Amino acid sequence: MKMTLELALKMIKKAEEKAQSINVPQIIAVVDAGGNLVAQHRMDGAILASIDISFKKAYTAVATKTPSHLLGAAAQVGGPLFGLNTTNNGKIVIFGGGYPVSDENGQVIGAIGVSGGSVEEDMACAEAGLAAIKS
């Protein structure tokens, strides 16, 4: 199973519905297994800084095969990966909202990244998008 535009838009739609339900304009990005953008939507009113951050959360998740919030702990001062966020020319984001997308065999086929609200709101919307892949 590979990431397709159709699948990416299905995930984005679910993330957008969640964002509307909590009244937070979000930006949602989906990348493929190579870390390359498949689709990105900026909801009206979403903050501009999140264009970059949503993509980089998705990039981070696929490039590390790890949800971005799990990297945060390891990249703290004193943590084993302190400084991680300045590698990859700044493409690594270490707070929540980026999740790898896996197929039914556990293969990572891409990732979703959401930015625009609090970290908790971003994670909730990204998880809503992720759920679309299972239905």
Place this chain on the structure above:
Amino acid sequence: MKMTLELALKMIKKAEEKAQSINVPQIIAVVDAGGNLVAQHRMDGAILASIDISFKKAYTAVATKTPSHLLGAAAQVGGPLFGLNTTNNGKIVIFGGGYPVSDENGQVIGAIGVSGGSVEEDMACAEAGLAAIKS
């Protein structure tokens, strides 16, 4: 009138339909009046280089209020703007496929950029997207 996600997706849909009709997988980007991304779709099979190029065609069109193919002539060897494409940190693309989007009063509200095929194919798909704004 301002660029919205709804309007951007309407334009992208028309550009995608044109791309399907000529059997060329395209990447389509729409930016707002400030040159910031609103939406971007990569059709399955589209070349990776066009992720960057489609966005930058749209950026170029809004940042110069000029279709990108018209810049090409002026930026040719011996032309008055030779060297234009190395300004703006490489964000200026001087071949066809980027068009400003104007509202009914002639105000530029954003731009569309298409990349993935020949310049003619890119221009045809971008123009199909542009036409959506008039209907």
Place this chain on the structure above:
Amino acid sequence: MKMTLELALKMIKKAEEKAQSINVPQIIAVVDAGGNLVAQHRMDGAILASIDISFKKAYTAVATKTPSHLLGAAAQVGGPLFGLNTTNNGKIVIFGGGYPVSDENGQVIGAIGVSGGSVEEDMACAEAGLAAIKS
């Protein structure tokens, strides 16, 4: 209401007057709602590093719709947005001196950023500039 050069210069003038009154040469930048520069003044004797920082404080404020000093707390070690300042290709500044500018309806129409003194001095001058919009 949109950011104009006239409005930007009015804000810059007030920020400069405050800077003169506290005897700190400042650099003041104003951006529009899209994060694009409208005007920037470097007072004689201001430190060179602040050319970049004043612009990026303004960019940060408009791109997050948040004064830059409020981001600092969230982006601290152990904070929910630790690592924020390495996103957006380093355009995010997380210390004080950047403020969004809103119109009478609460719409963000741009931002002001000041750099050159201590954070407190920068904030005081930026706030003086902000006040100009209300008169």
Place this chain on the structure above:
Amino acid sequence: MKMTLELALKMIKKAEEKAQSINVPQIIAVVDAGGNLVAQHRMDGAILASIDISFKKAYTAVATKTPSHLLGAAAQVGGPLFGLNTTNNGKIVIFGGGYPVSDENGQVIGAIGVSGGSVEEDMACAEAGLAAIKS
């Protein structure tokens, strides 16, 4: 004699008046002898691409002690400086609108750069700004 904010604004004012008289919204930048920005104004309606280009024309003029239009010929295909515009991380602009500013002893103290119209219009406005230094 050194470039000051007062002198930069005097030049910018004259360039703006010329721009208004020919009805072309321009962006005007002034740099000091170190190539660092002193002031920049974006007239309402000026194209976004010119924020970068106006600054870089000024930078180019002071960094080469040569008006930017004179570099164009040498940087053409087959010319002795072909490729000049990709040096300095793209900060060199090789079309007209950037001029060094010299004091009464012929010492270069800074530069002015104008972008927003045709090359001829940009040059005319920059020259109007330059003239301010002699009065």
